[in-house]
Amino acid sequence: MAEEKLHGAIEAMKSSGVRITPQRHAILEHLIQSMAHPTADEIYKSLEGKFPNMSVATVYNNLRVFKEIGLVKELTYGDSSSRFDCVTTDHYHIICDDCGKIVDFHYPGLDEVETLAEQVTGFQVGDHRMEIYGSCPDCQKNKH
Amino acid sequence: MAEEKLHGAIEAMKSSGVRITPQRHAILEHLIQSMAHPTADEIYKSLEGKFPNMSVATVYNNLRVFKEIGLVKELTYGDSSSRFDCVTTDHYHIICDDCGKIVDFHYPGLDEVETLAEQVTGFQVGDHRMEIYGSCPDCQKNKH
């Protein structure tokens, strides 16, 4: 399934006229395979073995490119660095306040809220963002 | 009404055992009166007149204190600096993609999503965050 996602992403790049370089391929692959919503620096470090000469700038540049063609979303929380998430299917995130773990979870989509917001504020709505915060099962145990 | 909010906030500080210094009073006052969800730097600049010697560190320190006692929420978007919002009543934000304007808007609260997330993920949910993105009425006019 990760294969298919990667394939789909590459198709999306092709049809957007974006070149598929080895670095881009590797960054995308890492984003898809790692379930961990990594930071730019984590991606950089994890590809050091394969690409000893790769620059951090390349990671940032390409994450921006991926964002622009809608392959990737940037997640900004309170902490210092952004995390990046491959948008394959629509999903939300639930985040552990204690250990920082991020888990995907599905929910129908909040169309109703968007509609109401449009009516009340006069905005033309394009998108929304939602996250849920709490304590993950592991951290609940450790607290007891 | 801003008076009452400020008063309530000061009471909250008292009962948390947090000292009410002139700087803290001014920062809170600015947060409550400005409807603009300011950045730390904006707060700092706006109080330069009253407190020529105030340090940026003071602004950051106190925003952290306010966050800890639950008076203030930190809003992190894609851009470089956090914005700060006085939590008086529960509300969500709708944000203009073009000009960055942030407008408050009320909605019943997404208890149902929280409950479902709890069941699906096993997390113990404490909080959630939602923002809506779009184009504000002004920017819609300026586009066409």
Next chain:
DNA sequence: ACACTATTTATAAACATTACAATGTAAGAA
């Protein structure tokens, strides 16, 4: 093969935020 453009690299710069040490200020006890 050639010219042209996109991409990568390396490094410097910008910027927000935090850490730290020194100074100042308020509250309570003797």
Next chain:
DNA sequence: TTCTTACATTGTAATGTTTATAAATAGTGT
């Protein structure tokens, strides 16, 4: 009041993430 102690503020240095820039490299179309 004065002493003591804990908390706040200030100024500055340090940290860390992200962006800008210029040079080197690779790819594409003619």
